[in-house]
Amino acid sequence: MNDKPISNRAWFLVVPVMVFVLFSSLIPMMTVVNYSVQDSMGQNSFFWNGSEWFRHLFDPTTDIGGRFSRALVRNLVFSGVVLLIEIPLGILVALCIPKRGWAVGAVLVSMTLPMLIPWNVVGTIWQVFARADIGLLGAALTGAGIPFNNTQDPLSAWSTIVVMDVWHWTSMVALLCYAGLKAIPDAFYQAARIDGAGRWSVFRNIELPKLRRVLIIAVLLRFMESFMIYTEPAVVTGGGPGEATSFLSLDLVKIALGQVDLGNAAALSLVYNLITLTLCWIFFTTMTQLDARGSA
């Protein structure tokens, strides 16, 4: 890592990326910052509003503050639940992927398919699938005597969204782990066989340590993605029933594009973005430290 030559001329190679990202990230961000400290009387006349929007946002007694804190908690719970299911399930699936033959390709391709379906189609699939009248899952559950209605009952709505996310993204965890497992040399397994190690101890002492790196990528990618979730719940539940599944993104879109409440939306955007940025920083430092340790 550290034996790379120093050359500031390398900056020229980075310039195209810089220009693009400045255009598509920094300029829009500045607009948001601008809105977050101003208020409008309409007719495009803005005046300075200081930190008013932010004070509202962090005060749970205001309408916006209450919505923000409830949505944030919901988001964190959702990400936690999803990780707790997807990571173990993904590891299990990765361990069961065939080792050789035509089946490998077939399994990998069919596993990846859910991730290539547009997100609102994923929502549509599950909206249909979970309906009690025309959907297989909904009908099966109702038939089995379980009360299930994802437009009326918060628990049903939540379980639909969690199951949908597991369906959608477990394969990513599994593929990452599969890549990690493939990198383990056969000699390790042979040595384990000679030592008479059981299946569990092979997993515990050989496979899991080798998976640590990819698991960190998996956990953080899954966390980020579930933290930003918008399209799927927007289609399946629209944030309802009530506000039971209304996550931060859904709230933000409602405020920004629905109510065109620019000040509140901008303040919420910035805080939301800072939260993800902090998490991203943790991700990045963990990764680079592991890189450093790996090459040392």
Next chain:
Amino acid sequence: MTRRIVIGLYLLMLALPIYWLINMSFKDNVEITSALTFWPHRPTIEHYVHIFQDPAWYGGFLNSLSYVFLNTVISVVIALPAAYAFSRYRFLGDKHLFFWLLSNLMAPPAVYAMPFFNLYSAVGLFDTVWAVALAHCLFNVPLAVWILEGFMSGVPREIDETAALDGYSFPRFFFRIFVPLIANGIGVAAFFCFMFSWVEQLLATTLTTVNAKPFVAVMTRTYSAAGMDWGLLAAAGVLTMIPGAIVIWFVRNNIAKGFALGRV
């Protein structure tokens, strides 16, 4: 044996909702709403015919494919030199720049919906496929840089040095020798750009109204019409899976490495 059962059950779980959608797309709306049937008793392709005859529908499909294509090309082309710089050199602010790029990957698209609307209206690109293609660069360029950097770091630097000693100019070395060496990585990066641009919906629908309306936005029309046209919706959904399934086939051998971002 247990392994086969587990993987079989998992694949079954993945397949069930998709099977239900395909099943529904071949039924007429009477059959869909009247009873649960596990295969279409009166199979019909009327929904597919409808989509292929209505310019709004197939136009939407073409719009989606064009912004995805533009985005993939732009992202990979501008990411290549940057990834090379990150994988081969240290330079002033490289770590900060890399982190800043990654942070764009993690930014919620919902945050950008409103400012993008203003930005692309201001520069006159609103409601064109270019607006969506450029907007998706927000997360696809950093992603492409990240993946390509991983693959490039796997190529020993001695190759660069030998080529320089042999009198290759940098551009000639880059395109003749280096690019073929990381062809897999380019394939994987393009696959991921395709994937994330194809599945994204929030920005694509915010930045278009009429002329460049993506397929996923046309789908929302079936909600508003008298009642719900379930069959049509299902057929449209099935069609959106096809490009992904085709693209996936090309990268099937590199998929696992690609998901580990070239870092295993």
